[in-house]
Amino acid sequence: MKIKLTKEQKTGLFALVTLIATYFLINFLKGQDFFNKNNIYFVKYDNVEGLTPTGPVFFKGHKIGTVESIEYVTKNGQFIAKFKVKAHYPIPSNSIATIYSADLLGSRAVKIVPGDSQTILNHKDTLASGIEIGLIETLVAEIMPLKDSISNLISSLNTTVNGINQILDENGQANIKAIIAGLNRTIKNFEAISANLGESGPEIKATLENLKNLTAKLDSAAEPLGETVGNLSKITDSLASADLAATIGSLKTLLEDLRNPQGSIGKLMATDSLHNSVNTLVKNLDELIENINNNPKKYIKITVF
Numbered sequence: 001m002k003i004k005l006t007k008e009q010k011t012g013l014f015a016l017v018t019l020i021a022t023y024f025l026i027n028f029l030k031g032q033d034f035f036n037k038n039n040i041y042f043v044k045y046d047n048v049e050g051l052t053p054t055g056p057v058f059f060k061g062h063k064i065g066t067v068e069s070i071e072y073v074t075k076n077g078q079f080i081a082k083f084k085v086k087a088h089y090p091i092p093s094n095s096i097a098t099i100y101s102a103d104l105l106g107s108r109a110v111k112i113v114p115g116d117s118q119t120i121l122n123h124k125d126t127l128a129s130g131i132e133i134g135l136i137e138t139l140v141a142e143i144m145p146l147k148d149s150i151s152n153l154i155s156s157l158n159t160t161v162n163g164i165n166q167i168l169d170e171n172g173q174a175n176i177k178a179i180i181a182g183l184n185r186t187i188k189n190f191e192a193i194s195a196n197l198g199e200s201g202p203e204i205k206a207t208l209e210n211l212k213n214l215t216a217k218l219d220s221a222a223e224p225l226g227e228t229v230g231n232l233s234k235i236t237d238s239l240a241s242a243d244l245a246a247t248i249g250s251l252k253t254l255l256e257d258l259r260n261p262q263g264s265i266g267k268l269m270a271t272d273s274l275h276n277s278v279n280t281l282v283k284n285l286d287e288l289i290e291n292i293n294n295n296p297k298k299y300i301k302i303t304v305f
Helices: 007-029 135-167 170-199 201-241 244-259 264-270 273-294
Strands: 038-045 056-059 062-073 078-086 096-101 108-113 126-131
Touching (some): 038 096, 078 108, 170 201
Parallel strands (some): 038 126, 096 126
Antiparallel strands (some): 038 078, 056 062, 062 078, 096 108
């Protein structure tokens, strides 16, 4: 039996099919899978900033579901997120559903960090929650402490610039010019000295050669000087080992004996009898010699055989 539809019925049927197709398309775009069995899990969060419904849920880097909904519970001030996850992905009961930054723009997603429990979550079980600090938050946390340091640095730079501006007034510029002029004169003097040294190169070379020769001569003279020092050292050692104290004592005793007026030498030295006798003897010898010279025949006889 052939059913004939009116134009109005065909238009209504087309509209119904279009609505059903649109519904399935919209839900498919939201991440709902109508062809696979799914499990529902719940997670409690204190803060769901950046997390939105239809957001992806990852497991070991692979997308396994979506965020179905997020509801706020006024009683305890927490958010309850509802996840739809493909049933053929077993999730350990001690796994953690962590909210993290999915990209540099701050988009948030959920990743399930698997635990080591042998028990697998069932449909409509509750997962433990976690929040991972994003890259932007980390950068902000690291940069914020630097803000005061940067402010102090800018203040110091301002003070330095002000000081430089004060230095570079008319008087400061004049002083700097004078310093530069003095440096130029000093450089010219150094250049003149270098030129003179270059011209005096042969004389300097000859002087250095003479110093070298003198050093060689001093080296050659050092050996006999060393022997002399060695001999002096031996003499010093001999004098140190000699009994100088006993010798000096003997000389002292001899001098005391010589000065003793009761001794023989002391009597000779203390009295003038020896002196007078010697003078008389010399005088008699002089007279005898004179008589011999004056009258030799009287004292000398010459016989001729």
